[in-house]
Amino acid sequence: MSKQEIRKELKVSAIENGTVIDHIPAQSVFQVISILGLDHIPNQIMIGTNLESRKLKKKGIIKVSNKYFESEEINKIALVAPTATLIVIKDYTVVYKAKVEVPDSINKIVKCINPNCITNNEDIPTLFSVINKEDLLLNCHYCEKTTKKSNMRFI
């Protein structure tokens, strides 16, 4: 491969400024894209999925140029991809790197499973206590029903 070709490949894979979400379980890659709305932004995005990984069986990686995520967005990532690592890049250099963490409480971003819950009928943001971080279980502050990972819907 010529130097020019190598440079062309690099241009596609490295990012100058932005955020890399690494170690996403492969089956959650497109869910992460959808909950963060990455399919509707003008930023350059690189996505790899079903890649070999030492830590996970198969991992995915998402690189978004010129985008830095807010804490609410990082919490969404933690809920669907709890193994993910967040890497912030400035001028091709890693300036921040951390494993995402499921917080103790979840505000606004998840829908309560109970159709009769006040949050599904009035203009009240949802609020949950996380009662199990491994095998995700959210307990609604208002109706006390439990929402689990398999029926978690994002707002």
Next chain:
Amino acid sequence: MSKQEIRKELKVSAIENGTVIDHIPAQSVFQVISILGLDHIPNQIMIGTNLESRKLKKKGIIKVSNKYFESEEINKIALVAPTATLIVIKDYTVVYKAKVEVPDSINKIVKCINPNCITNNEDIPTLFSVINKEDLLLNCHYCEKTTKKSNMRFI
């Protein structure tokens, strides 16, 4: 950047065997993924979107390892991404390259817009004549209603 790092980047971006779909209009990248079911296969996939392009304003590229598309799948690509180029790679070498083309007739893959059409009520595959390839217009062989790009739904 060290040689080792360059190699790591290359590993992520080059494919040994498989298909590259290049020159996808950026806004159609995730639609191409969805109509081809690439979000549900175990193959390694690399996706880039909102990349600079000479031909298009913003383009997307999808590289799928160890996957070669059938003509029906290529027709689907042509319908949502008529500017796309299909490149087949074997042993890191381009063995086939062509611009996708909207065919003269479309069989099975698109739903007829008319809810009363026989294809929506009985087990009959749809069939359309393509009456405009630029500004996509499909004419149903059975009910003669016209389905346009903005209300095209895939089966």
